[in-house]
Structures are given as structure tokens and as C-alpha cells.
Amino acid sequence: MKNIQPIVQSLLCALLALPAAAFAQELPSDTNASAQQSPEPLPAQQPAMQNMEAGSMENMNHGMHDMPGKKGKKDMKGMKGMKGMKGMEGMEGMEGAGNPDQPQPGPPVGSLPRSDGSAGKPYADYGITTRMGDNALISQLMLDKLEYVHGKSDSMVWDGRYRLGRDLNQLWIRSEGQRAKGRIQDAEAELLWGHTFAPFWTVMTGARHDFGTGPSRDWAALGIQGLAPYKFDVEATAYVGSSGRTALKLKTSYDLLLTQRLILTPELDANLYSKDDRDRGVGAGLSDASFGLRLRYEIRREFAPYIGFNAVQKYGKTADFSRAEGTPAHDFQLVTGVRIWF
Incomplete structure (x- = not known):
């Protein structure tokens, strides 16, 4: 029994390593190339990464092959568990970056001159020209x-x-x-x-x-x-x-x-x-x-x-x-x- 126990432990370690190897093979070639060109060590994981649910990790296998097409957008639903990435260094502003259709805020009220010309500043101070090129010779x-x-x-x-x-x-x-x-x-x-x-x-x-x-x-x-x-x-x-x-x-x-x-x-x-x-x-x-x-x-x-x-x-x-x-x-x-x- 003592001789069998080390063999069983070795088999279990090999089986656990197989998913990681398969996942690495599915990564795009440019990702592997960039990883080879950047040998710098990754920063240590923040405590927030430890709070990621197991279900979220499973959803991360969303088919990297479909990312260029529209189908990849549907598989991105599994990224809901990524909210914990706020704790990662440099990732604080990523939460609202997934909605490019969100309208940009307009200028504050009163920042532009009134149309009747009664504002304190002339239009030229705002970069607005009122002269039209319609007075030709x-x-x-x-x-x-x-x-x-x-x-x-x-x-x-x-x-x-x-x-x-x-x-x-x-x-x-x-x-x-x-x-x-x-x-x-x-x-x-x-x-x-x-x-x-x-x-x-x-x-x-x-x-x-x-x-x-x-x-x-x-x-x-x-x-x-x-x-x-x-x-x-x-x-x-x-x-x-x-x-x-x-x-x-x-x-x-x-x-x-x-x-x-x-x-x-x-x-x-x-x-x-x-x-x-x-x-x-x-x-x-x-x-x-x-x-x-x-x-x-x-x-x-x-x-x-x-x-x-x-x-x-x-x-x-x-x-x-x-x-x-x-x-x-x-x-x-x-x-x-x-x-x-x-």
C-alpha cells in the first residue's frame, strides 16, 4: 500500500494538469507570442480574485474561437462575475467600459452664449464664428x-x-x-x-x-x-x-x-x-x-x-x-x- 500511494498521487496531479494544458493550447497564437515577448512576472493576485465564484470561472471557457464574430458577444454573459476585478491594480475604470453606446454628457447649462447676443462673452471666446463666407466679389x-x-x-x-x-x-x-x-x-x-x-x-x-x-x-x-x-x-x-x-x-x-x-x-x-x-x-x-x-x-x-x-x-x-x-x-x-x- 505504501508503494501504491505515491503512484496514485502522481496520477491525480497529471489529471489535474490536463485541463490547464488544453486551455493553453486554445489560446490565440498572438497571445502566446505576446506572452513570450513579455517575460515580466505578473503582479500578485489581489484578494478580490479569491472571491470569484467557481461558476464564473467555468463561464470563462466561453469559446475564444468565437470572439471575432457576433457569436462571441453572446458568450460574454459569463463575465458577470468579473466585477471583483475592481480590486486588481489598474482595473478600477473597467466596469463601465463595456457600454460604448452610452451617451456622452453634454456641456453644462449656461456654458454657451445666448442666441440673442446678450451674453457677457462674445461668440469668439467660445470658438464660434458668426461670419459666413457669402459676401464674395x-x-x-x-x-x-x-x-x-x-x-x-x-x-x-x-x-x-x-x-x-x-x-x-x-x-x-x-x-x-x-x-x-x-x-x-x-x-x-x-x-x-x-x-x-x-x-x-x-x-x-x-x-x-x-x-x-x-x-x-x-x-x-x-x-x-x-x-x-x-x-x-x-x-x-x-x-x-x-x-x-x-x-x-x-x-x-x-x-x-x-x-x-x-x-x-x-x-x-x-x-x-x-x-x-x-x-x-x-x-x-x-x-x-x-x-x-x-x-x-x-x-x-x-x-x-x-x-x-x-x-x-x-x-x-x-x-x-x-x-x-x-x-x-x-x-x-x-x-x-x-x-x-x-
């Missing part, structure tokens, strides 16, 4: 009319403008006129400074120069242009010239969209003067008015050919001056042209 040339006019006297007509500036302040160059019989008959050019004082409305100030038939005239200009209710484009400009001359020009138009590309535009113009100017064929009062209707097709937004008509009527002394030169006071004109902007 804009350069645009638009020819509203570049047309051939067929009436009692054929001619070429232009009406265009150039704009350079930002949202609030712009430099404007406006010009319109008529060329017939190989020379400019009546034309004007304006150099204006515009300031946007309200949404869709700009006040204009500058100078105007008249040229063509007769002596040239210079005027100081002050006006307004913008988009009136119901989307009417409105332009009204008053002028003051030499010798007490004053003038007023009114223009309005409306774009009626028949389709997204086919647009019908009625337009009404009128000119008024305070004094007669025989040299330029202008009489006091309502000098002339015209009504036009143009139908354009926008092949592109920047290029739109059109056809239409104009009805021109001269009044008062202006009509008398026109008849004296052999030109009728009323004219019905057919027009065809193109509208361009870039």
Missing part, C-alpha cells in the same frame, strides 16, 4: 437688349449694364442708345455707386452723360432700383443738369414664365424733363413713353434670343420737334435680338 455684364429694330426707320438698339462689387456696395455702369444711318442717334452712359439698403433694393448715385445727335449733356444722378412686390423690376432715377435742367426716368418690367425657358417680358419706359432742349429734340413735361413686349427662349440662362415689338409715343414739344425733323411722333416697331449676360 461679383462681376457681371448683362445686355438686356441687343436688338435690330424694324419700323419707320430701321436701327440697332442696346441696353446693358455692368456690375462690380459685393452684397452691400457696388459699382455700376449703365448704358443705352440707338444707332441708325451709320451713326449714334441718341445714347447715354451712367457711372453709379450703388448701396443695398434693404432686401432687393439699391440706392444709386453718380453721373450721366448724354451723347449722339446734338450737343452732349452731363447730369448728376440719384435713383433707386429693385424688385417690387409681385416681382416687378423697378428703376427710377432723377437727374440734375446745368442751367437748372432736371429729368426723371422710369422703367419697369415683369418676367412671366410660360415655361422654365420660355419667358414673356412686358416693359414700360417713360422720360420727363423740366425744360425744353431743342438742340437735343427734348420738350418739357412728359417727353416720350414706350411699351414693349418680348418673348425670349433661354437656350442657356446666359444666352436667350427673343422677338417682340415696341410701341413708341412722343408727347408735347418733343413730338413737335420730331415732326419738324420729318420723324413721326408715333412708331410701331418689330424687334428681334438676344439677351446675354456673363
Whole structure:
């Protein structure tokens, strides 16, 4: 019996060592490699490890092969007994690390400025910028009319403008006129400074120069242009010239969209003067008015050919001056042209 007892003890020790060897073989290769590269001794177990239940230790055999997949998440239920790891050195913050979906706490109440701007600190102190990059420098040339006019006297007509500036302040160059019989008959050019004082409305100030038939005239200009209710484009400009001359020009138009590309535009113009100017064929009062209707097709937004008509009527002394030169006071004109902007 004395010889058998040592043999039995050796067999029991070998049997107890088999589960540990099998568990070590199931560990991933990278775990074994890291263990070989880190020969440093593990810290001594804390007393809390001794309190782990036997059932928890059994649940630790949760199939390390399934860890990369979703199945391993189900087997992690056996880790509930790991709460005792608080006692291990460096493992104090691991209890809440298993819930990545937990929302992060927001900033404390009152830490950001109020939206009405009444806070004691400006927005810049919080790293918040209120300036938007939407005030770019804009350069645009638009020819509203570049047309051939067929009436009692054929001619070429232009009406265009150039704009350079930002949202609030712009430099404007406006010009319109008529060329017939190989020379400019009546034309004007304006150099204006515009300031946007309200949404869709700009006040204009500058100078105007008249040229063509007769002596040239210079005027100081002050006006307004913008988009009136119901989307009417409105332009009204008053002028003051030499010798007490004053003038007023009114223009309005409306774009009626028949389709997204086919647009019908009625337009009404009128000119008024305070004094007669025989040299330029202008009489006091309502000098002339015209009504036009143009139908354009926008092949592109920047290029739109059109056809239409104009009805021109001269009044008062202006009509008398026109008849004296052999030109009728009323004219019905057919027009065809193109509208361009870039």
C-alpha cells in the first residue's frame, strides 16, 4: 500500500494538469507570442480574485474561437462575475467600459452664449464664428437688349449694364442708345455707386452723360432700383443738369414664365424733363413713353434670343420737334435680338 500511494498521487496531479494544458493550447497564437515577448512576472493576485465564484470561472471557457464574430458577444454573459476585478491594480475604470453606446454628457447649462447676443462673452471666446463666407466679389455684364429694330426707320438698339462689387456696395455702369444711318442717334452712359439698403433694393448715385445727335449733356444722378412686390423690376432715377435742367426716368418690367425657358417680358419706359432742349429734340413735361413686349427662349440662362415689338409715343414739344425733323411722333416697331449676360 505504501508503494501504491505515491503512484496514485502522481496520477491525480497529471489529471489535474490536463485541463490547464488544453486551455493553453486554445489560446490565440498572438497571445502566446505576446506572452513570450513579455517575460515580466505578473503582479500578485489581489484578494478580490479569491472571491470569484467557481461558476464564473467555468463561464470563462466561453469559446475564444468565437470572439471575432457576433457569436462571441453572446458568450460574454459569463463575465458577470468579473466585477471583483475592481480590486486588481489598474482595473478600477473597467466596469463601465463595456457600454460604448452610452451617451456622452453634454456641456453644462449656461456654458454657451445666448442666441440673442446678450451674453457677457462674445461668440469668439467660445470658438464660434458668426461670419459666413457669402459676401464674395461679383462681376457681371448683362445686355438686356441687343436688338435690330424694324419700323419707320430701321436701327440697332442696346441696353446693358455692368456690375462690380459685393452684397452691400457696388459699382455700376449703365448704358443705352440707338444707332441708325451709320451713326449714334441718341445714347447715354451712367457711372453709379450703388448701396443695398434693404432686401432687393439699391440706392444709386453718380453721373450721366448724354451723347449722339446734338450737343452732349452731363447730369448728376440719384435713383433707386429693385424688385417690387409681385416681382416687378423697378428703376427710377432723377437727374440734375446745368442751367437748372432736371429729368426723371422710369422703367419697369415683369418676367412671366410660360415655361422654365420660355419667358414673356412686358416693359414700360417713360422720360420727363423740366425744360425744353431743342438742340437735343427734348420738350418739357412728359417727353416720350414706350411699351414693349418680348418673348425670349433661354437656350442657356446666359444666352436667350427673343422677338417682340415696341410701341413708341412722343408727347408735347418733343413730338413737335420730331415732326419738324420729318420723324413721326408715333412708331410701331418689330424687334428681334438676344439677351446675354456673363
